[in-house]
Amino acid sequence: MKVYGTDTSACTHKVLTVLEEKGHQAELVFVSVIRGHDKSPEHRKRQPFGEIPVLEDDGFLIYESRAIMRYLDRRLPGPSLTPSDIRAYGLMEQWISVEQSYVSGPVWTLVRGGPVYEIIRRSPAVDLLPPPPNEAEAAQARGELARAFDIVERTLAAQEYLAGDAFSLAEISWMPYLQYLFASHGGHLVTERPNMAAWWQRISTRRSWIKVGKVLDSVENT
Ligand SMILES: N[C@@H](CCC(=O)N[C@@H](CS)C(=O)NCC(=O)O)C(=O)O
Missing domain, CATH: 1.20.1050.10 (Glutathione S-transferase Yfyf (Class Pi); Chain A, domain 2)
Known part of the structure; x- marks a missing residue:
């Protein structure tokens, strides 16, 4: 898996924290907002609104940090972060x-x-x-x-x-x-x-x- 974002971005933190809680390693690909990487044509193919983070999972792309959190919690083994009740x-x-x-x-x-x-x-x-x-x-x-x-x-x-x-x-x-x-x-x-x-x-x-x-x-x- 790849996460496009930065390790100081609050939205990316949500994704990285779920990965840590699940004990799963993913590659962090540095896409900087301040450097304008997020508005590049290349990044817009991943995230058409030009924002970070984006998750890539075996060719599948998903954006929106809260959607990615929910996806990862169901996708990965490890302790569930969603109550069963x-x-x-x-x-x-x-x-x-x-x-x-x-x-x-x-x-x-x-x-x-x-x-x-x-x-x-x-x-x-x-x-x-x-x-x-x-x-x-x-x-x-x-x-x-x-x-x-x-x-x-x-x-x-x-x-x-x-x-x-x-x-x-x-x-x-x-x-x-x-x-x-x-x-x-x-x-x-x-x-x-x-x-x-x-x-x-x-x-x-x-x-x-x-x-x-x-x-x-x-x-x-x-
Ligand atoms: N709703 C989006 C918001 C993402 C967002 O605001 N990302 C910021 C960095 S934390 C960003 O990419 N900002 C670029 C901009 O607003 O142009 C999500 O939750 O993923």
């Missing part, structure tokens, strides 16, 4: 959807206001990038995250993981964004919520995440 399964899907609908967007707004984005903006692609948020936009993003995180906090008062009593794809869909939030002066939104802080401690110390969860630290790695 139908209600827990539904909750896993609910929390993946919450991440996509209410969390990743405001996290990126805050990332654009923080040190990681200063690194990204040193790249030649700076003119193609949106500007950092103004204070009103950043405050709105913090408010949106606070609302979502309060809901998570209440959920985690009664259970250890989003879907119930086991780590699942729901955690893997959230972790890359939380990691980037911590790297962008937004970690207090997690740590000031005790249940969420304990959950983050639990999931971010997993062997898979320790290996995968790298935040961009230089323009060379973009």
Whole structure:
């Protein structure tokens, strides 16, 4: 298998974490957003929207990070990351959807206001990038995250993981964004919520995440 992306890309992290959890090796083919690789005709044949990641499995191509997570979980042997109980399964899907609908967007707004984005903006692609948020936009993003995180906090008062009593794809869909939030002066939104802080401690110390969860630290790695 091949994964097209970079080892500091949040969307690619979801795919790499599932692979690690499954104990499966895949080749990471460096396709950099900042260098414009993702918009090349060659990459658009793999991903017509010009984004990363893409998975190639014996000639079969699939894109969209959350679709790839689900594909890999069914495709590969190893511990299942999808609950067998139908209600827990539904909750896993609910929390993946919450991440996509209410969390990743405001996290990126805050990332654009923080040190990681200063690194990204040193790249030649700076003119193609949106500007950092103004204070009103950043405050709105913090408010949106606070609302979502309060809901998570209440959920985690009664259970250890989003879907119930086991780590699942729901955690893997959230972790890359939380990691980037911590790297962008937004970690207090997690740590000031005790249940969420304990959950983050639990999931971010997993062997898979320790290996995968790298935040961009230089323009060379973009
Ligand atoms: N919905 C896509 C989003 C992928 C995405 O946003 N990838 C980013 C890097 S993490 C990217 O390729 N950005 C390029 C761009 O927006 O032009 C997925 O989940 O795979």
